[in-house]
Amino acid sequence: MSLTRIIRPLLKHREHELERYAQEAERLQRRVLAKLVGKAASTEWGRVCRYSKVKDYVQFAQQTPLNTYEELKGYIDRMRQGERDVLWPGKVRWYAKSSGTTNDKSKFIPVSRDGLHDTHYAGGTDSVVWYLRNNPQSRLFDGKALILGGSHAPNYNLPHSLVGDLSAILIENINPLINLIRVPRKGTALLADFETKRDRIAREALHKDVTSISGVPSWMLSVLNRVMEISGASHLEEVWPNLEVFFHGGVAFTPYRSQYHDLITSSKMHYMETYNASEGFFGIQDDPADPALSLMVDYGIFYEFIPMDEFGTERPRVLPLWEVQTGQNYAMVITTSSGLWRYVIGDTICFTSRNPYKFIITGRTKFFINAFGEELIVDNAERGLAEACRQTGAQVLEYTAAPVFMDSKGKCRHQWLIEFSAMPRDIDAFASILDHSLQQINSDYEAKRYKDITLQPLELIVARQGLFLDWLREHGKLGGQHKVPRLCNTREYIDQILAMNHSPKE
Numbered sequence: 001m002s003l004t005r006i007i008r009p010l011l012k013h014r015e016h017e018l019e020r021y022a023q024e025a026e027r028l029q030r031r032v033l034a035k036l037v038g039k040a041a042s043t044e045w046g047r048v049c050r051y052s053k054v055k056d057y058v059q060f061a062q063q064t065p066l067n068t069y070e071e072l073k074g075y076i077d078r079m080r081q082g083e084r085d086v087l088w089p090g091k092v093r094w095y096a097k098s099s100g101t102t103n104d105k106s107k108f109i110p111v112s113r114d115g116l117h118d119t120h121y122a123g124g125t126d127s128v129v130w131y132l133r134n135n136p137q138s139r140l141f142d143g144k145a146l147i148l149g150g151s152h153a154p155n156y157n158l159p160h161s162l163v164g165d166l167s168a169i170l171i172e173n174i175n176p177l178i179n180l181i182r183v184p185r186k187g188t189a190l191l192a193d194f195e196t197k198r199d200r201i202a203r204e205a206l207h208k209d210v211t212s213i214s215g216v217p218s219w220m221l222s223v224l225n226r227v228m229e230i231s232g233a234s235h236l237e238e239v240w241p242n243l244e245v246f247f248h249g250g251v252a253f254t255p256y257r258s259q260y261h262d263l264i265t266s267s268k269m270h271y272m273e274t275y276n277a278s279e280g281f282f283g284i285q286d287d288p289a290d291p292a293l294s295l296m297v298d299y300g301i302f303y304e305f306i307p308m309d310e311f312g313t314e315r316p317r318v319l320p321l322w323e324v325q326t327g328q329n330y331a332m333v334i335t336t337s338s339g340l341w342r343y344v345i346g347d348t349i350c351f352t353s354r355n356p357y358k359f360i361i362t363g364r365t366k367f368f369i370n371a372f373g374e375e376l377i378v379d380n381a382e383r384g385l386a387e388a389c390r391q392t393g394a395q396v397l398e399y400t401a402a403p404v405f406m407d408s409k410g411k412c413r414h415q416w417l418i419e420f421s422a423m424p425r426d427i428d429a430f431a432s433i434l435d436h437s438l439q440q441i442n443s444d445y446e447a448k449r450y451k452d453i454t455l456q457p458l459e460l461i462v463a464r465q466g467l468f469l470d471w472l473r474e475h476g477k478l479g480g481q482h483k484v485p486r487l488c489n490t491r492e493y494i495d496q497i498l499a500m501n502h503s504p505k506e
Contacts, residue, residue, distance in 0.1 A: 002139060002141075002142050003141040003142055003181075004132075004138060004139050004140050004141040004142050006141075007141050008132055011125075011128065011129045011132060014125065014126065014129050015129050015130075015133055017298070018126065018129065018130070018286075018294075021294060021295075021297055021298075021356040021357070022355050022356040023355065025295075025297045025321060025322070025355075025356065025357055026321065026322040028297045028298045029297050029302060029303065029320070029321050029322070030056075030057065031298075032297070032298065032299070032300065032301065032302050033057060033060060033302040033335070035300075036300065036302060036335055036336075036337060037051045037054050037060060038051075039088075039089060039114075039337075040087075040088060040089065040339070042085065042089065043085045043086060043087060043088060043089055043339075044075075044085060044086050044087075045075065045086065045087045045339070045341060049063045049064050049341075050063055051063075057320055061304075061318065061342075064335075064341055064342050065342065066318065066333065066342050066344060067340075067341060067342055067343050067344065068343075068344050069107050069343075072087070072340065072341075072343070075087050075339075076095075076108055076109075076110060079091075079092050079110060079339075080095060080108060080155055080156060080161075080163070081156060081158075082156075082158050082161075086339070087110065087339030087340075087341065088110065088112050088114070088337070088338060088339030090112075090113075092110045092111070092112045092338065092339065093113075093155070093158075093160055093161040093162065094110075094111040094112075094116070094155075094161070094162050094163075094169045094173075095108040095109060095110055095111065095155055095161075095162070095163040095164075096108070096109040096111050096163075096164070096165065096166040096169060096278035096279075097109075097163055097164055097165060097278075098166075098277075098278040098279075107278075108163060109166075109278040109279055109338070109340070110338045110339050110340070111166065111169055111278075111338050112337060112338040112339065114300055114337040114338070115280070115300055115336055115337045115338035116169070116170075116173060118299055118300035118337055119280050119281050119299045119300045119301060119336065119337065119338075120166070120170055120276065120280070120281050121170070121174075122281065122296075122299050123274065123276055123281025123284065123296060123299070124170075124281075126284055126296065127247055127272060127274055127284050128140070130272075130284055130285075130286045131245060131247075131270070131272055134286075134287070134288055135244075135245075135270065138244060138245075139211065139242065139244070140211055140212055140244065140245065141181060141211075142209075142211065142242070143181075143208070143209035143210055143211030143212075143240075143242050144181055144182060144183045144205070144208045144209055144210050144211065145181055145182045145183070145210070145211070145212045145213070145214060146182075146183050146184075146201070146205050146208075146210050146212070146213045146214070146215075146223075147167075147171070147182050147183075147189070147213075147214045147215065148167065148189075148201070148214065148215030148216065148219055148220055148223065149165065149167035149168050149170070149171045149189040149190060149215075150164060150165020150166070150167045150168040150190075151164055151165060151168050151190050151191060151192040152164025152165065152168040152169060152172060152190065166276075166277075166278045167215075168189075168190055171186060171189050171190060172190070183201075183204055183205045183208050183210065184200065184201045184204040184205060185204065188200045188201060188204060189201075194219070194478035195478070198222055198223050198226050199226060201223050201226075202223055202226040202227045202229075202230055203230065205227065206227060206230060206231060206239065208240075209240070209242055210240040210242075210243055211240075211242050211243060211244055211245075212243070212244065212245045212246070212247065213243070213245075213246050213247070214246070214247040214248070215248065215250075216248070216249070216250035216251060216483070217248050217250070217251055217253050217256040217260070218251060218256065218398070218483070220246070220248070221256060221259060221260070221263075224236060224263060225263075227239060228263070235263065235264065235265050235266075236263050236264045237264060237265065237266040237269075243264065243266070243268075243269065244268050244269060244270060245269070245270040245271070245272060246260070246269070246270070246271050246272070247272050247274055248271065248272070248273055248274070249273060249274040249275055249276050250276075250483065251483045252361070252378065252382050253271065253273060254382040254383075254385070254386050255382065255385060255386075255396045255397070255398075255399070257271075258389065258395050259395055259397075259421055262395075270288065271288075272284075272285050272288070273285040273291070273293060274293075275293055275361060277345070277347070279334060279336065279338075279340060279343065279345050280299070280300075280301045280334060280336050280338075280340075281296060281299065282295065282296060282301065282332075282334075283295055283296060283359065283361075284296065290358070291360065292352045292353065292358040292359060292360050293358060293359055293360070293361075294356055294357070294358050295321070295356075295357040295358070295359060297321070297357065300336055300337030300338075301334055301335070301336050301337070302334070302335040302336075303320070303321050303332065303333070303334060304318050304319060304320055304321075304332075304333040304334075304335075304342065305318070305319045305320075305321070305324050305330035305331065305332060305333065305349075306318055306319075306330060306331040306333060306344075307319070307328060307329075307330060308328075308329040308330060308331055308348060308365075311331045311365060318333060318342075321357060324351055324354070324357075325351070325354075326350075326351045326352055326353065326354060327350065327351070327352075328350065328351070329348055329349075329350050329362055329377070330348065330349055330350070330351075331344060331346075331347070331348055331365050332344075332345050332347050332348070332349055333345070344365070346364050346365050346366060347361060347363075347364055347365070348361070348362045348363050348364065348365055348377065349361055349362055350362050350379075360379065361379070362377050362378065362379040363377040363378030363379055363486075363487070364378065366488075366489075367485055367486055367487045367488060368487050368489060369401065369402065369403055369414060369487050369488070369489055370489055371403035371405060371412075371489055372403070372412060372448050372454050372455055373444060373447075373448060373454075374442065374444050374445040374447075374448045374455065375442065375444045375445070376414070376438065376442060376444075376445055376487060377487070378486050378487055380438060380441050380442045380445070381399075381401065381438075381486060381487060383437070383441050384434050384437040384438040384441060385399065385434060387433065387434075387437040388424075388430050388433040388434040388437060391433050392424035392425065392426070392429060392430050392433065393422065393424065393425075394420055394422055394423060394424035394430055395420060395421040395422035396418055396419070396420060396421070397419045397420060397421040397468075398418075398419045398463070398467075398468035398484050399416060399417065399418040399419065399484075399486065400416075400417050400468075400484055400485055400486060400487070400488070400493055400494050400497060401414055401415065401416040401417070401458075401486070401487050401488075401494070402414070402415055402487070402488045402489075402490065402491045402493070402494040403415070403489070403491070404459065411456045412454065412455055412456065413455055413456040413457065413458055413459055414455065414458045414459070415458070415459045415461065415494065416431075416434070416458055416459065416460045416461065417461045417463050417467075417494055417497060417498060417501070418460060418461070418462060418463060419462075419463035419464075419465065419466075419467055419468055420462065423462075427460060427462060430460065431457070431458060431459075431460040432457070434458065434460070435449070435457050435458045438458075461498070461501070463497075463501055464501055464502070467497065467500060467501055468484050468497065470500055471484075471496065471497045471500055472484070474500070
């Protein structure tokens with residue numbers, strides 16, 4: 001009997017609960033906040049912020065400061081050393097290693113047992129709930145799930161305490177029953193060397209009946225290309241004829257979409273985006289026809305938002321979910337069941353709907369270019385590249401961009417470094433279309449490009465094959481949830497990568 005038919009009815013109750021999002025989001029969020037504050041009242045943080053006295057959101061906001069990682073780092077370091085009841089009740093044993101800050105190479109995001117189950121695993125379950133609702137003929141559980149993961153290591157040699165990629169922590173703690181339907185085996189999934197792991201995953205999965213794949217698009221593409229090399233197949237459905245869905249997240253899918261469509265030509269294939277970060281699981285694409293994600297409002301996460309035109313000011317407005325508006329760019333602030341309190345995560349989003357609350361990810365608070373008042377964000381870049389690819393038939397594998405503040409002729413411009421998987425016939429035409437598209441998308445960029453007075457036409461440099469992979473390898477960032485910084489307001493990243501452009505790493 002089909003395992004999918006057995007599992008589907010068990011998920012119906014949750015499907016009905018998700019339908020409440022449209023009308024009850026404020027009530028659900030207020031309930032989440034009350035639960036978080038009540039549970040943490042006896043912790044060190046809760047006592048300092050007087051959470052036993054908090055009766056509503058207004059009091060919570062008055063008594064809790066906004067925090068970046070730097071403000072919480074001292075508390076987290078003590079938790080990693082084994083102290084209990086600091087930011088969250090009890091001992092927190094798992095820490096997701098994330099991209100660093102200005103002062104540190106890495107951040108260590110606490111992942112409590114509560115956060116693991118009421119947020120991260122809840123998000124995985126709900127992704128399946130919505131997928132099965134939208135695809136009544138699915139046979140998802142009748143085959144294997146290919147799930148990519150990172151690696152982990154002991155945390156200060158404390159017993160049963162780990163630090164590493166979030167995906168590795170999830171795999172380490174997953175219900176053993178899931179291992180019956182997933183590939184690769186656990187030992188392979190947790191290997192630290194991505195290139196070795198990539199080959200082993202491909203070989204272990206090659207002769208399995210894979211029905212779903214899950215992971216970061218860039219790293220999954222690398223694994224799938226290895227599968228193709230070993231199998232000699234022309235298209236992936238020749239290897240896995242029952243493959244039906246890719247649950248993807250971590251980076252924007254736009255630059256990779258055409259490559260996946262070339263690789264998987266089956267009309268049965270579906271793509272479902274999720275928004276899962278080290279700090280929490282925030283959104284799921286519940287409608288295949290709508291790229292916006294539904295905000296998950298009943299997990300162990302309370303949301304607030306800072307309008308981007310006030311972000312970085314001394315006293316920005318901070319809005320609860322029920323006060324946001326559609327069409328505005330916000331920096332997201334989260335309070336979680338892992339002990340992150342009013343934490344400025346660094347991501348920016350824009351709501352497309354309020355009933356239910358749906359949004360698109362527009363970028364990062366630190367990954368943008370605003371050197372000349374152009375306010376170019378990642379969402380603009382992705383849309384501009386998509387249009388240039390559409391008109392030229394090109395395919396972009398990786399890219400980064402940064403300002404040229406002034407060259408030898410006193411000219412300013414944006415410099416784009418792009419690695420193509422399919423080159424455009426005319427690089428200059430591609431650059432011109434990209435530049436024109438950005439002007440259509442972003443009125444501030446258009447104003448600065450007016451008659452080339454402030455900004456000259458953008459400069460496009462073609463990256464050699466494997467350049468970005470070499471840069472990630474050089475910085476110990478292969479695999480997991482590591483990603484190339486797309487836009488930067490300084491030349492910190494692009495100069496490092498350009499220095500490697502003409503000298504392949506041995």
